[in-house]
Amino acid sequence: MKHLYATLLLLLTLAPAFAQQDFRKGFIVQNGDTLRGYIDYRGDRRNAQFATFKQTLQGPEQRFTPEDISAYGYEVEQKLFESKTILPASETEQAQRHFLKTLIKGKASLYQYRDAADEAHYYLSMENGPLLELTQTEYTRKDPKTGRTYNATNKVFVGTLGNAFADCPNLKEAQLKNLELKESSLAAITRQYNMCVAPASVQHEQKKVKSKLTVGPVAAFYSTSLNFTGDTYLRHAPFENNVNVGGGLAFNATLPKLNEKLSVQMELLYIASNHTATFTEEGQYGSSIAYDVSFDLAHLKLPVQLRYTLPRGLIQPYFNAGVVVGYAVKDANEVTKVNTLSGSTTYSHTYPAIPGNGTTDGFRSFMEGITAGAGLTYPLPTGTLSLEARYEANNGISSISGIKSIVSTVYVLVGYGF
Structure with a gap:
């Protein structure tokens, strides 16, 4: 959540600048x-x-x-x-x-x-x-x-x-x-x-101001962090954060009847991520368990946000916040556990990574969360270029009540609207 707080703090810091005449x-x-x-x-x-x-x-x-x-x-x-x-x-x-x-x-x-x-x-x-x-x-x-x-x-x-x-x-x-x-x-x-x-x-x-719909492609550069808490071996997994590339379509509809500076921003994004971790837990009398964990995931995400744009000059700052839902179209996940007894005898098993004991597959396909960001738009002869920094936190990928997954993503999005 610290990334969300940092993003919100950034928005509050920039708000006075956005309020220029x-x-x-x-x-x-x-x-x-x-x-x-x-x-x-x-x-x-x-x-x-x-x-x-x-x-x-x-x-x-x-x-x-x-x-x-x-x-x-x-x-x-x-x-x-x-x-x-x-x-x-x-x-x-x-x-x-x-x-x-x-x-x-x-x-x-x-x-x-x-x-x-x-x-x-x-x-x-x-x-x-x-x-x-x-x-x-x-x-x-x-x-x-x-x-x-x-x-x-x-x-x-x-x-x-x-x-x-x-x-x-x-x-x-x-x-x-x-x-x-x-x-x-x-x-x-x-x-x-x-x-x-x-x-x-x-x-x-008074001239009627009609709602304006803008549609266009958007490219997403992002880094996703994955952490687990609760009664699970995954809480010790040191997953690395990697920079990935995704994208999709963006839609923006202005709300002139409410406020000319308000609009609804919605995107359909394909977001893939890969998380791996290798670690060992030491036991008694020379025993140990080595874990090799991998999550190869892809989600279709639908963020829906309320955007506030400051229409001033060519470069127009904006900030937005809202909710996001997503569905996993790829959920390959597994853990290979290698048990070593007394330093010599070993045996291994491969299970779904959540919970990792072979009893069930605890992966959750549907996710929901919150998102917020700030950016700039710049008009071009045939459309509008946008650049945005965004943070997202969602309820993760575990469907087991005793295992909580924390998934957060930092985005840089580049879009072009027609």
């Missing part, structure tokens, strides 16, 4: 004037608090709060954030001003705000009027016939939208009842309303 083309709106330059690109929760602006990439930074500017946005990403006042939910709370992400701006405008807990709140504004929060509540109902209780949802936001959109004859009551309190559903009904009553009023609509 990522300035992209954008603009701020202050006192009715639009000033173009570059804005630090962050997640929606951070973007709701302030904007860090530069007129040039080499220029000084300026931080603007919702009190300082009325709006800011990113040009290429077509993201717009407007300074808005959120009214308090109760008399004991105070009104707060935040940058709200503008999903649709028109006669009916739809906004999203992510709070400190990363929970999404949605607001409607009619003709630049005050914000109306779109909410729903959960409650418990009791069936009078059966006496059973069940959870129900009061879609308060449906009534809010129905009143606000009453001047559009094309919106049917059934459409409103089927709405869900999520971005795609709310944006669709707001878009339909604007097209119905004032299509020319639409000034902005």
